[in-house]
Amino acid sequence: MANNINNNNQVIPKLIDINTHQFVEPRKVITNQNELNQFLMTQTCKDFLVFIQRVGDEIVSKSNSADVLVSPVTSGILAAITEMSNWIDGIPPLAQPMRYGNKAYRIWHAKLLENIKSLHESFLPQPMHKSIIELSPYLIDAMGNQTRLDYGTGHELHFVAWLYCLRSIGALEASDEPAMVLKIFTSYLNLVRKLQTVYGLEPAGTHGVWSLDDYQFIPFIWGGAQLVNHPLIKPSSILDEKIVNQYYQDYMYLSCIKYIMNVKKGPFHEHSRDLFNISGAANWDKIHKGMFKKFFDEVMTKTPIIQHFLFGSLIVFSLDG
Structure with missing residues (x-):
């Protein structure tokens, strides 16, 4: 299916009527591979994948510091992410054996639950406040799991779903899509990396040396788009530590490489064989497209990941037909 997605400049996601729409609390639906296979054939799945592709198209050859529109809602979301990051500073790790994630993360997560409604109210226009019941679970799960003390690509996927829902209700508009990636998503990346490092969150479902990254996947898709036609940075440049250090703040792909170099020990070709290969x-366009196919194969088709995905009235899937 990943090879059959066509982006014909459709309005995706479809905008709902905020005045008449009935929002619901999203829930898990998929429990096995057969049910996942049903979902993969739906228009909902196709629309979600087109959304990921299209916003990637909006940032082709653009750095994180590119001059893009930052709307009041975008500014409000960035402020909310900054607030969540500041909570970490006030909740230091507990003294405990560090084989598993630090239990102080649960204190941070409880603060997230306590403030999730007010965080949304801080940037959503008042008529959209009734959508918070549906938006909140996506943002909560995007921050990791407080029981298992872990974080992985399924949590990241819920942040993308949250952005999709914000587009569905019209809080973020088409003109916001470059900033959605270059400002909002990059700020989210910084936040969850801070959570991972401060609280030692376990990777959820790592593939070891064959992982792109123990925690993330989407920044390799969108980060590949950023580097298309770059005059200096080539695919092989990720092996040049000087180039990585010079440009990682401007390009998501390189920020991923920098993060991996910081947290993993040993030669790059040994601990990150897939990325090394x-x-x-030949070029970044090939990597960008290849990463999307890899994302579909390794994330969207995997029951252990998608069984946790939430469905509601904005991202719809029912086994009843």
């Missing part, structure tokens, strides 16, 4: 690609 991908660095031999």
